[in-house]
Amino acid sequence: MPAPARPLLDTQIGGVSATPPTAESDLEPVDPSLSSSGEQPHRLPLSLINTSSQLDASLPSPSLSPITAAANLARNTGYAGLFGGDDEYDDTTDISTLDASQDKLDDSNSGSFNLQDGTLQLKHMQTRHKIGTPSNEARHGNPQLSNPTLMEIPTMIDAFDAMPMEMQTYIMYQMLRRCAKPTLHFVADVVNPTLKCDFLGVLPLELSQIVIRNLDAQSMCRAAQVSKRWRDVTNSDEKAWKDLLDRDGYHLPDGEIERAVREGWGWQHPGTTGWERDISNVLCSGVECDLSPPRSSKFGSVATFEEDSMSRPKRKSTSKHTTSQKRQKRKVTPTLRSHSQPPAWMRSLESAQGPNAYANAAALAVPNPSMGLSSLRSLHLYKSLYQRHHTIRKSWMMQDTQPQHLAFRAHDRHVVTCLQLDTDKILTGSDDTSINVYDTKTGASRKKLEGHEGGVWALQYDGDTLVSGSTDRSVRVWDIKTGKCLQIFQGHTSTVRCLVILKPTKIGTNADGTSITMPKEDLIITGSRDSTLRVWRLPKPGDRSVFQAGPPANDHDNPYFIRALTGHHHSVRAIAAHGDTLVSGSYDSTVRVWKISTGDLVHRLQGHTQKVYSVVLDHERNRCISGSMDNLVKVWSLDTGACLFNLEGHSSLVGLLDLSHERLVSAAADSTLRIWDPENGQCKSTLSAHTGAITCFQHDGQKVISGSDRTLKMWNIRTGECVRDLLTDLSGVWQVRFNERRCVAAVQRSNYTYIEVLDFGAARDGIPEDRRSRRIVVDAKGREIEDQAVTTEAPDQEANP
Structure with missing residues (x-):
């Protein structure tokens, strides 16, 4: 006689029904030997699917069927039944110590309950709340299981603990696929944190450091906030x-x-x-x-x-009977x-x-x-x-930053034609024939280099060696520390208008892996109004001094002279060099490209219709860029000599160019600056707030600082917005340079020439606010004084009310 059909069991917890369909194979005995003995297998009543319930079918079925998995477990582990077997299980699967937050638990629709210290506490539920309503046929196997109560939960947990890991996995799968979504969310909130791995805590220190060395600064700081372990690894x-x-x-x-x-x-x-x-x-x-x-x-x-x-701290005596001799030794040691x-x-x-x-x-x-x-x-x-x-x-970019403002007189009322600085010193060249050296921090005068007979129009230094060019047609080499002139080179027949010190640079790699470096030694390259360029070897400290008189001068008498580059038909106004490549711009409207090691002319770049005032070298893209009086900026290929781009937009002479931090900036007499993409020639921004021709500027990756007739302005290079006026009420701005911390400008105030130093790192050195909120004028010794320009104007104002 066939067994009677089982009734439909509708198990509802919290108003949500979640029962899976039961396959026919699930009704087979776990152990095949049980069916042959004729005994009815002992198993739990199985719930059939309630088609009115909403099921989450997102969980996949296990790869092995329950019958095969259970049969294998019975043979391999000797498992005798659901509540039988040994109490052997893996401690790593025990999550009874996990804590669940109360707010997560309250979201469950199964009733209000807490999970604390591994004990399940249920509230608002009767002591003998029935899980389901099984039929009479289902009770004949084990009446105690047909009506499970809260008192039987410990027995169920003990039975689960006794199962092998594979069976626990299967039971958990069956339980999870019967759970409603709120319960699954709760399980995920409890389980997911335990599955996360602190890899920096697990890895050896050496491997952890390899990982964090791929992070940027912001990510490093965030990692340091994760835990003390992460903080120690990243900070140290x-x-x-x-x-x-x-x-x-x-x-x-x-x-x-x-x-x-x-x-x-x-x-x-x-x-x-x-x-x-x-x-x-x-x-x-x-x-x-x-x-x-x-x-x-x-x-x-x-x-x-x-x-x-x-x-x-004073060290305590180890004994009250310490002798005076020992105490004396301790003091003397x-x-x-x-x-x-x-x-x-x-x-x-x-x-x-x-x-x-x-x-x-x-x-x-x-x-x-x-x-x-x-x-x-x-x-x-x-x-x-x-x-x-x-x-x-x-x-620099914060409006509320107050830099320390230091100012000192320089070169009387003359124009400052050259300005250079580092963290230690400021160097200025002027048309008064002198070169001054000042202390960057205090403004005190260190040295005054005198010897030129005309205005100084070009200078550059490397270490303590300074090279200058003048309207007296000479090139001089100085020792900055002593202020002594070490060399005098003659050869140019007109004003030395531009010069560079060229250092050896790696420009490639040979087939055997060795580096190709050019030039082979430090060089001086000068350009003059006599339409020529000259290449000299930079003397090293201790080399023999050469003092040439002239012009004319015999180049064979100068062991440092290498060669002269001729070909321009007018004044050489600007030069740029890198490796073995030299680019020169001239008033003859051409740009020429030279090979320094041989002196050969590589390209004669024609296209400008007016004088060329500025050139820069883009060695990474093998290009050069020129600015001209014809209002154009041209980008040239050094491979072919062809003009790649015409950068149009300026309406007057483009006198200044600078390429740095993947941005090309041009400044013109039309009172604007333009920011270009050097890759494609696209204009990114136009900086227009000045009222006169741009006389000087410098830029880096975040800002542009430019000087015009009456102001020194700072711009955001990314947005093109004017951030602030650094200096105002000026008669003129001659030169500007800045480094990571300071901005130095040579300006004219009330017909006097001043060097103005703005220190944006003063607050980081603890300089009080009252020393940063005003302009401090110092004398040649770096002592604060009254501004002479103000005191000399005061009587005139009183006499002429």
């Missing part, structure tokens, strides 16, 4: 932050790394509004503090031993060490090569200072340097 990788400094174009001034080591910058977190302080005298938390007295060195002077020892050798950190610093070596020196200089939370205290030398330079760069 000195090489990664050193590479970021180089990659993002930051340059460490001379002596800054030594200062950072000495003052303990690597332990500090000043943020964006603070500044790095000298914590070398902060109490050390360990007993390994170096008690050796600091000394003056090439890294700068430091505090005396007496001042330093006042802030050092540091003094003896000071005469024998410098402190350990200074020795380490002097021999340091690479970021990790500098970090080791920093750890010796300020060992574990007692500041901040000990759990967050870690050395991060190059990250602190990166943060410092990044903050200074950002401060």
Whole structure:
């Protein structure tokens, strides 16, 4: 007689029915041996599908059928039944310790419940709430299972724990495909966090550092906020932050790394509004503090031993019976060490090569200072340097930034024709025949280089060697430190209008892998109003001095002269060089391309109809660019000599060009600047706020600073917007240059020539606001004085009310 059909069981929890269809194979016994014995297999009542229920059919079926999987498990593990078998299971599958947030649990439609400490607590449910309403036929196997209650949940959990892992996987699959979406969301919220892997915590430190060295600075900072482990890995990788400094174009001034080591910058977190302080005298938390007295060195002077020892912690006696002789030795030992050798950190610093070596020196200089939370205290030398330079760069574009404004008189009332600077010095050349050297930080006058008999119209320096060209037709080589003229080269018969110092540069690779470097030695290349160019070898310090008189001069008498390049028919106005390529622009309306090593003319570029005033060399694309009095900017191919683009838009003389940071900027007498894409010649922005011809400008990747008749303006190079006026109420702007921190301009105020220095990094050095909110005029010694231009005008104003 066939078995009676099972009734439809409708199991509803929280008003949602979720029962899957049961295949005929699911009704077969798990173990085939049970059917042959004639005994009815012991199994749970199975629910049939309720077609009125909404099922989530997104879960796939297992690759093996339940019958095959169960049969294999029974044979392999000796599993006897749902509630039988050994209590062997993998601890890694136990998630009973997971916590679930209350707000996630409250979203369940199965009733309000909490999961705390592995105990399931149900609220608003009766003690014997029935899961379903099984039929009488379903109860004959095991009446206790036909009406499961809350009291039986521990038994069910124990049975699940006793299952092999494969069976647990199958049971979980069957349970999940019967769950409603809210329950699945809850399960996902609990399970997903446990499946995530902290790869930086698992990987060895060396592999973790390889991973983070592929991140940019912003990603590195975000990674440092994930956990203490991530913070330690990202902050302590000195090489990664050193590479970021180089990659993002930051340059460490001379002596800054030594200062950072000495003052303990690597332990500090000043943020964006603070500044790095000298914590070398902060109490050390360990007993390994170096008690050796600091000394003056090439890294700068430091505090005396007496001042330093006042802030050092006193060590406690190990015994009350310590003899006076031992105490005397303890006091004398540091003094003896000071005469024998410098402190350990200074020795380490002097021999340091690479970021990790500098970090080791920093750890010796300020060992574990007692500041901040000990759990967050870690050395991060190059990250602190990166943060410092990044903050200074950002401060340029902020409206509320107040740079320190320093001003000093220069060259009386004469025009400043040349201006160059670095973090240590400012050099100016003038039509008063002199070259002045000033201290960048204080404005104090260092040297005045005198010797030219005409105005200085071109200069460039490399290290402490300065080369200048003048209207007296000579080229002079100077020692900047001593102010002494080392060489005088003659040969040009008119004003030396432009010059460059060309350094050896890698321009390619040979078949055997060796580098191709050109030129082979440092060169000086000059252009003159006599329509010629001349190539000289740059003398090295200690080389024999040559003082030629003339013109005319005998080139054979000068061992540094190499060759003259002739061919232009008018004044050579601008030159640019890289590797073995030289480009010259002339008033004869042509641009010529030369091979420096041989002096051969490679191309004669014709197309301009007026004088050429400016040229730049785009060596990456093998192009050159020229600006002319015909209002055009032309882009030329150095391979073929053909004109690739005509950049139109200016309505007057294009006198200035500059190519940097993948942007070409042109400035014209029509009072505008234009930003171009050097790849395709497309005009990106037009900067139009000046009222007169642009006399000078410079740009980098974020800004353009330009000077005109009465103002010095700063622009956002990405948007073309004028950010702010840096200087106003001027009679003229002669020259402008800026570096990472300072902007220096040579201007005319009330018929006097001034050098104005704007320091955007002053706040990062702790300069108070009252020293940054006003213009400070200093004398030749760097001392603050009253502005002479103001005091001389005051009597005139009183006499003529």
